[in-house]
Amino acid sequence: MTDTVNGPERAVRKSQFHLVTTRLRRKKPVLVCGTLLIIAIICALVPGMFAPHDPYEQSLLLRLKPPSFMDGGREGYFLGTDHLGRDTLSRIIYGARITLLVSLLAVAVSTIAGIAAGVAAGFYGGRIDSVILRLIDMQLAFPVILLVIAVVAVVGPSLTNLIIIMGLSGWPRMARIVRGAVLSVRGLEYVDAARAIGAGSWRIMAYHIMPNILSAIIVYASFELARMILLEATLSFLGLGVQPPTPTWGGMISDGRNYISLAWWVAFFPGLAIGIIILTFNILGDELRDALDPQLNHE
Amino acid sequence: MLRYFIRRLVLTIPVAIGILVISFMLTRLSGDPTDLLLPPDATDSAREAFRRNYGLDQPLLTQFGSFVVNAMRGDFGDSLRFHEPAMSLVMDRMGATLELAVAAMALAILIGIPTGVVAAYKRNTPVDISVRGISLLGQAMPSFYLGILSIIVFSVWLGWFPSSGRGTWWHLVLPAITLSFQLVALIARVTRSCMLDVLGQDYIRTARAKGLGESRVVWLHALRNAFIPVLTVLGLQVGFLLGGVVVIETVFSWPGVGRLAVQAIYARDFPVVQAVVLLFAMIFVFVNLIVDLLYAAIDPRIRYS
Numbered sequence: 292m293t294d295t296v297n298g299p300e301r302a303v304r305k306s307q308f309h310l311v312t313t314r315l316r317r318k319k320p321v322l323v324c325g326t327l328l329i330i331a332i333i334c335a336l337v338p339g340m341f342a343p344h345d346p347y348e349q350s351l352l353l354r355l356k357p358p359s360f361m362d363g364g365r366e367g368y369f370l371g372t373d374h375l376g377r378d379t380l381s382r383i384i385y386g387a388r389i390t391l392l393v394s395l396l397a398v399a400v401s402t403i404a405g406i407a408a409g410v411a412a413g414f415y416g417g418r419i420d421s422v423i424l425r426l427i428d429m430q431l432a433f434p435v436i437l438l439v440i441a442v443v444a445v446v447g448p449s450l451t452n453l454i455i456i457m458g459l460s461g462w463p464r465m466a467r468i469v470r471g472a473v474l475s476v477r478g479l480e481y482v483d484a485a486r487a488i489g490a491g492s493w494r495i496m497a498y499h500i501m502p503n504i505l506s507a508i509i510v511y512a513s514f515e516l517a518r519m520i521l522l523e524a525t526l527s528f529l530g531l532g533v534q535p536p537t538p539t540w541g542g543m544i545s546d547g548r549n550y551i552s553l554a555w556w557v558a559f560f561p562g563l564a565i566g567i568i569i570l571t572f573n574i575l576g577d578e579l580r581d582a583l584d585p586q587l588n589h590e
Numbered sequence: 591m592l593r594y595f596i597r598r599l600v601l602t603i604p605v606a607i608g609i610l611v612i613s614f615m616l617t618r619l620s621g622d623p624t625d626l627l628l629p630p631d632a633t634d635s636a637r638e639a640f641r642r643n644y645g646l647d648q649p650l651l652t653q654f655g656s657f658v659v660n661a662m663r664g665d666f667g668d669s670l671r672f673h674e675p676a677m678s679l680v681m682d683r684m685g686a687t688l689e690l691a692v693a694a695m696a697l698a699i700l701i702g703i704p705t706g707v708v709a710a711y712k713r714n715t716p717v718d719i720s721v722r723g724i725s726l727l728g729q730a731m732p733s734f735y736l737g738i739l740s741i742i743v744f745s746v747w748l749g750w751f752p753s754s755g756r757g758t759w760w761h762l763v764l765p766a767i768t769l770s771f772q773l774v775a776l777i778a779r780v781t782r783s784c785m786l787d788v789l790g791q792d793y794i795r796t797a798r799a800k801g802l803g804e805s806r807v808v809w810l811h812a813l814r815n816a817f818i819p820v821l822t823v824l825g826l827q828v829g830f831l832l833g834g835v836v837v838i839e840t841v842f843s844w845p846g847v848g849r850l851a852v853q854a855i856y857a858r859d860f861p862v863v864q865a866v867v868l869l870f871a872m873i874f875v876f877v878n879l880i881v882d883l884l885y886a887a888i889d890p891r892i893r894y895s
Contacts, residue, residue, distance in 0.1 A: 429608030432871045434833030437851060438612075441863050444855040445619045445626065521732055525837055528734050529852060541732075548738055548841075552746045559742070562735035570730035 314582040321578045324571040331568055335388040342381035343367060346538050350376035355554040371556040373546060379557060382538040383564050389539050390568070393453055393532075394519035400458020401519075402512050405465025410496055412466065413473025423470075427463040435460050436525060443531045450533055457522055461515055468511045472504035506583040513576035517569045524565050540565050598882050605875055613868040614657045617860050622646070626860045627670065661868060667861040671854070676861035680847055680869060686756055687846035690839070691831050693766035695824075698773035703813075703820065705774070706781025710789060711808055721778055728775025733834055737768040737841035754843035765842040769834050773827055780823045784816035791815075818885060825881030832870045 315321045334341055344367075353376035357364045364371065370379040412423040430438075439460050446452050476482065477500070485499045526532040527541025535542060540561040547558025617623040624637050624646060632640075641647045644667070645656050660666065666676040709721035744764060745753035751764050788794065789812055797807045836848035843849070847866055854862035 425604045425608065428605045429612065431829070432605055432609055432875050433612065433867065434829050434836070434870050434874070436833035437836050437848075437867055437870060440836070440852070440855055441616055441867055442619065444858065444863070445616060445860075517730070524732050525734060528732075529837070529840065530856070541734075544732075544735055544738060551738065551742050555742050555746075558735075558738050562732065562738070565732055565735065566727075566730045569732075570726060573726060573730060 311579075311582045315578060318578055320574050324574045324578075327567065327571050328575065331387050331391065331571075334384045335391045338381075338385045338388055342378075342384045343369070344378035344381045346377060346381040346385040347536055348377060352376065355550060355557070357554070358556055370560045371554065373543070373557045374550055374554075379543070379560055382543055383540065383561055386538040386540045386543060386561065387564070387568075389533050389537060390520055390523055390565075393450065393457065393523045394516055396454040397457035397461065397519045397523070398512055398516050400455060401461030401465050401515060402508065404459065404462035406469050406501075406508065408462060409466040409469025410473055410500065413470040413477060414492070414496055414500065420470075423466065427466055430460075430463045435522070439522065440526065440529060440531050443526065448526070448531050448534060453523070453526065453532065457519055457526075460522070461519065465508075465511060465515065468507055469504060472507040473500055476500055476503050510576055510580045510583060513572055513579055517572035517576070520565065520569055520572070594886050595883060598879060602875055602879055606872070609868065609871045609875070610658055610661060611654070613661070613864055613871070614654050616864060616867065618650075623860070626858060627667075629670070664865075666865040666868075669854070669859050669862050671857050671859045671862075676859075676865040677869075679850065679862060680865045683845060683847045683850050686844060687835050687839070687848060689756075689762065690765055690769060690844060690846060691835055693762055694769035694773065694831060694834075695828075697766060697770040698777050698827075699824070701770075702774040702777030703781050706778040706820075707785055707808060707813060709778065709782045710785035713786065718782075721782065725775040725779045728771050729779075731771065733768055733772060734837050734841050736771055737765070737838055740764050740768055741841075756845055765838050765844050768841070769831070769838045772834075773831070776827065777820065777823060781816065781820050784819045785812055788812045788816045814888075818888060821881060821884060821888070825878045828877045829874045832874060 338346075350372075353365065353368070353372045355374055356368055356372040356376075358371040358379075359366055359369050361371075368378055368380070370383070372378055373382070408423050408426075412420040439456055442456050443452065446456070482495060482499055485495050490499070523532060523539070524541035524544070527539040528545045530542075530545065532541055533539050543561035544558045544565075547554070547556075547561070550557055617626050624640055627644075628637060628640055645653055648656075664677040668674060669676050669679050672679055705721055709718045712718050741753045741764065744750045752758075752761050753764070755761055785808075789808075793815075794807060794812055797811045798804075802811070832848075835844075835846060836851055838844065839846045839848035840852050847869075851863060851866040854860075854866070
């Protein structure tokens with residue numbers, strides 16, 4: 292029975308996946324951004340392979356050296372050094388690990404919490420929906436940055452705390468998206484059909500509703516990832532992210548801020564890395580949304 | 591209209607209660623708030639006296655009741671750093687924050703909306719492509735980074751504007767532009783997309799057919815109908831703006847509430863933190879209430895639905 296029900300579904304899903312990847316592969320921005328993303332992920336996974344120096348190694352003789360392509364630059368220090376003589380490029384490469392790790396896990400937390408709340412609100416409706424909607428409104432009333440920095444200041448900026456707090460800051464938006472998507476499929480015939488053959492609420496939610504709202508979730512999660520990278524960078528910039536000497540992009544900008552007039556490169560290059568990675572996720576999110584939209588003409 | 595107003599006002603009450611609960615819980619997240627509200631070297635007797643004075647030895651519900659009553663009176667206790675009432679410290683700096691936020695919002699509206707309209711009208715031309723590119727860039731740039739870049743270029747290299755502080759109009763230029771940059775990008779993007787929808791409608795064709803000038807069709811007929819989603823985004827972005835001032839005021843040493851909040855967080859001055867969080871959340875709720883009422887004024891269908 293399971294095979295006969297899941298067989299055709301799996302075949303359709305596979306062909307949808309094939310369609311989407313084919314559409315994505317045709318787009319140049321996707322290829323460029325995909326390549327950049329793969330480079331960032333590899334850097335995050337094995338930073339030691341690419342970093343020319345130890346990111347923690349200090350040298351007073353090498354303080355605030357400009358990039359090697361500028362006058363006064365030292366060979367081997369392509370993006371220059373910071374106020375403690377540490378190699379900027381190596382710290383950016385190692386910083387990718389923290390930024391991507393914290394952001395990815397925070398998105399996972401917000402996605403799981405958002406899906407749970409959004410599916411419950413959309414599927415059950417009534418009082419549950421009202422309560423969840425009010426909770427969403429309450430949390431959305433707080434400026435995210437202010438709430439997150441206040442909570443981090445109370446509970447402390449450990450890696451786990453950051454991931455949980457940042458993740459929980461994002462659940463209301465995800466819940467809204469999921470609720471809307473659930474409402475749009477809840478009344479469709481296949482859900483009624485599943486109910487008619489005796490499927491329980493959990494089964495309907497897991498096997499009939501979730502697969503049909505997954506594309507909306509994936510697209511939103513890609514934008515959410517960009518937002519989390521921004522949030523992590525902001526927290527690190529304010530000194531409430533992962534603590535020094537661990538390199539973070541936001542923390543590097545914060546360090547560089549004090550030497551702007553002497554050494555602009557210390558703050559410039561980590562910011563460029565943040566901008567590029569956020570742009571990458573935003574463009575990929577846009578393209579993914581277009582590729583998953585059956586109403587757009589993809590020819 | 592009055593019924594709509596009352597209904598909307600009633601819906602705000604649970605949100606306001608929730609905001610009070612979250613603000614109250616903030617200092618209790620790590621357990622006993624005495625650890626947060628007193629310096630680490632406070633003696634046991636001082637802690638005991640503090641608990642008694644502030645009712646922290648009472649049941650949680652009683653404590654929440656007192657918190658709500660005090661919050662209604664704007665009493666969040668004294669700042670641990672300045673030894674002045676937290677709320678009066680916040681209100682002293684509110685003028686500077688409002689100046690920055692209003693300037694940023696004005697820039698976002700004055701630049702974002704016309705840019706979005708022009709981009710939609712000149713769809714797929716170099717103008718449109720440039721606007722879309724700049725919008726994408728604007729949304730990818732962290733505001734603090736943009737602030738630092740603008741300081742490097744316009745203060746350090748060119749010497750055109752002061753890099754920090756408040757005083758003259760020149761001081762306002764860099765922080766306001768930096769704070770508004772992401773907003774301009776977002777509003778231009780939303781306006782463009784709404785205008786594209788509206789420009790394809792029958793009533794626009796009718797307006798053109800009856801001989802109205804192109805600028806009248808675009809700026810009066812189309813923009814008015816595209817305005818509701820833009821207004822929604824503007825209302826929601828007040829939250830972004832209030833969060834943004836926290837960062838931008840820190841970068842430019844702007845003496846406003848945001849900078850006070852960050853300094854209070856560093857100094858673990860939680861009465862001030864609580865006052866700022868609650869005040870900002872209430873401002874956000876109030877602005878969105880006004881936005882909702884504006885919808886009803888712009889579009890009569892909303893009022894009667």
